[in-house]
Amino acid sequence: xxxxxxxxxxxxxxxxxxxxxxxxxxxxxxxxxxxxxxxxxxxxxxxxxxxxxxxxxxxxxxxxxxxxxxxxxxxxxxxxxxxxxxxxxxxxxxxxxxxxxxxxxxxxxxxxxxxxxxxxxxxxxxxxxxxxxxxxxxxxxxxxxxxxxxxxxxxxxxxxxxxxxxxxxxxxxxxxxxxxxxxxxxxxxxxxxxxxxxxxxxxxxxxxxxxxxxxxxxxxxxxxxxxxxxxxxxxxxxxxxxxxxxxxxxxxxxxxxxxxxxxxxxxxxxxxxxxx
Amino acid sequence: xxxxxxxxxxxxxxxxxxxxxxxxxxxxxxxxxxxxxxxxxxxxxxxxxxxxxxxxxxxxxxxxxxxxxxxxxxxxxxxxxxxxxxxxxxxxxxxxxxxxxxxxxxxxxxxxxxxxxxxxxxxxxxxxxxxxxxxxxxxxxxxxxxxxxxxxxxx
Numbered sequence: 160x161x162x163x164x165x166x167x168x169x170x171x172x173x174x175x176x177x178x179x180x181x182x183x184x185x186x187x188x189x190x191x192x193x194x195x196x197x198x199x200x201x202x203x204x205x206x207x208x209x210x211x212x213x214x215x216x217x218x219x220x221x222x223x224x225x226x227x228x229x230x231x232x233x234x235x236x237x238x239x240x241x242x243x244x245x246x247x248x249x250x251x252x253x254x255x256x257x258x259x260x261x262x263x264x265x266x267x268x269x270x271x272x273x274x275x276x277x278x279x280x281x282x283x284x285x286x287x288x289x290x291x292x293x294x295x296x297x298x299x300x301x302x303x304x305x306x307x308x309x310x311x312x313x314x315x316x317x318x319x320x321x322x323x324x325x326x327x328x329x330x331x332x333x334x335x336x337x338x339x340x341x342x343x344x345x346x347x348x349x350x351x352x353x354x355x356x357x358x359x360x361x362x363x364x365x366x367x368x369x370x371x372x373x374x375x376x377x378x379x380x381x382x383x384x385x386x387x388x389x390x391x392x393x394x395x396x397x398x399x400x401x402x403x404x405x406x407x408x409x410x411x412x413x414x415x416x417x418x419x420x421x422x423x424x425x426x427x428x429x430x431x432x433x434x435x
Numbered sequence: 436x437x438x439x440x441x442x443x444x445x446x447x448x449x450x451x452x453x454x455x456x457x458x459x460x461x462x463x464x465x466x467x468x469x470x471x472x473x474x475x476x477x478x479x480x481x482x483x484x485x486x487x488x489x490x491x492x493x494x495x496x497x498x499x500x501x502x503x504x505x506x507x508x509x510x511x512x513x514x515x516x517x518x519x520x521x522x523x524x525x526x527x528x529x530x531x532x533x534x535x536x537x538x539x540x541x542x543x544x545x546x547x548x549x550x551x552x553x554x555x556x557x558x559x560x561x562x563x564x565x566x567x568x569x570x571x572x573x574x575x576x577x578x579x580x581x582x583x584x585x586x587x588x589x590x
Contacts, residue, residue, distance in 0.1 A: 210542060213548070220472075231467070232464070238553075243578055296568075367548075388542055
């Protein structure tokens with residue numbers, strides 16, 4: 160069974176690669192693989208997926224921040240909402256029906272994927288509404304797009320609405336323990352009008368922080384099993400570093416398409432959990 | 436920095452007198468980015484190497500850990516009492532160079548990296564006298580510490 164560590168490592172390389180490209184944690188790959196393929200206890204699988212989220216985030220963020228793909232100021236500002244949302248979510252978890260939440264967010268994610276699909280056909284030079292808060296916080300930025308071989312300057316808008324959406328995203332992750340990146344990317348892409356790659360890189364930057372806050376609990380409860388988490392951490396880190404080399408060279412349209420597909424899968428998974 | 440010196444990106448393309456102050460602003464942002472990128476890189480490399488050392492040590496000491504049959508593995512994948520899950524247990528395990536304690540130590544460095552990143556940004560913004568981002572990052576750090584202590588926040 161030396162294959163356990165080797166197989167798990169390679170599957171996690173893929174999870175880290177996908178997660179770092181799309182700004183999601185990779186839990187949608189890690190948890191089912193651990194429970195269904197390797198018969199790992201669900202609690203230990205969730206503990207390992209927390210590790211996976213943090214590894215995806217930190218592994219890729221070093222490169223994304225340096226190349227300005229991450230809009231660090233946007234990310235740090237929105238973390239105000241995601242972290243408070245996560246705390247709120249954990250507190251109201253007992254008061255709301257998880258099933259209903261799965262249905263609600265399954266629908267929201269399906270709607271987001273349709274809207275993001277429409278983004279394929281929208282002109283990229285649509286005027287961006289002026290936003291005083293984004294001006295004051297100096298959120299506008301630029302990055303060099305290697306795929307397009309040019310610098311892309313962009314303006315950020317609807318900062319307050321974005322903050323509100325991030326509070327909801329944080330709350331959902333506090334409530335359901337999943338899906339934080341899947342909500343963050345559409346919020347930045349659709350509402351705040353960040354370029355697609357900046358949205359996934361900035362989401363990637365943020366997800367590690369909320370996961371780290373809850374990781375201590377999982378650790379104290381003994382749900383982070385070193386023998387399960389070690390191959391996950393190593394594999395995901397390697398995959399995320401690889402992903403961070405790849406993202407600058409991929410076209411935004413490719414990332415958008417991949418993201419929409421994954422969004423639909425997560426949405427279907429949530430709807431299934433809600434009604435099954 | 437006074438209110439009227441705050442510049443929006445309309446000036447990114449501008450060439451008026453304010454572009455000098457804007458250039459300085461951008462330089463500050465870039466410097467903060469490279470420092471924070473460095474923190475993340477060090478955290479990742481350190482934790483990855485320690486985890487790999489831990490796997491190697493576990494394997495060298497007890498090849499069975501990753502080698503036994505499915506049935507024996509089942510115990511490993513469902514139990515939660517055999518490996519260290521408190522800081523003191525980790526440190527005493529480290530003193531004996533136990534593989535599992537070394538792995539957990541590497542994982543703790545991984546978990547601490549994003550939190551350290553927030554703390555370091557708060558310090559950088561403090562040095563840069565950024566009147567918006569000092570309170571923003573300090574607030575995030577306090578929420579993290581609180582939720583860590585309350586042990587309630589989700590991922």
